[in-house]
């Protein structure tokens with residue numbers, strides 16, 4: 674479990690936990706709003722299949738106290754950089770500070786790993802919510818673009834949400 678002590682606006686503790694035999698169905702059912710499907714798949718199930726089918730990405734369940742509220746994944750690139758991807762906060766749980774707490778928790782954990790690796794992520798330039806969130810936590814565009822998405826790197830210690 675990754676627990677940096679961050680809470681959402683309702684005071685629930687946000688933790689990141691492995692996907693296991695008990696929670697995988699709830700993680701698979703995590704769904705964005707319909708208007709967000711330009712940026713992410715209709716269900717987190719797609720990300721679970723991606724992480725199962727390869728060795729690059731690892732899925733994590735996002736918990737608010739003991740409730741599954743989202744999915745996020747991380748991976749290590751050939752150059753040693755660490756990446757955050759596949760973040761979906763369930764449509765019913767958005768706007769409560771969970772996305773902010775999730776990125777702060779995972780970015781801090783990745784940045785503290787051996788060798789203090791660069792931490793990167795990417796987002797579509799029209800995904801304003803994601804862009805604002807990442808920027809406010811210290812991710813800045815590197816100028817690189819991949820698959821129509823802007824790549825951003827953490828350039829400051831992630832702040833507390």
Ligand SMILES: CC(C)(COP(=O)(O)OP(=O)(O)OC[C@H]1O[C@@H](n2cnc3c(N)ncnc32)[C@H](O)[C@@H]1OP(=O)(O)O)[C@@H](O)C(=O)NCCC(=O)NCCS
Nearest residue numbers: 705709760761762767768769770771772773796802805806
């Ligand atoms: C992006 C996402 C993860 C944010 O999760 P969330 O739990 O709703 O976000 P939070 O409540 O923690 O808000 C964090 C910040 O996101 C931004 N944000 C969230 N919703 C927003 C909206 N509707 N419009 C603009 N900005 C928004 C704000 O900057 C907000 O800052 P604040 O804390 O000062 O209000 C969520 O909207 C989501 O799952 N979207 C669909 C999937 C997606 O786009 N994933 C990212 C792919 S790169």
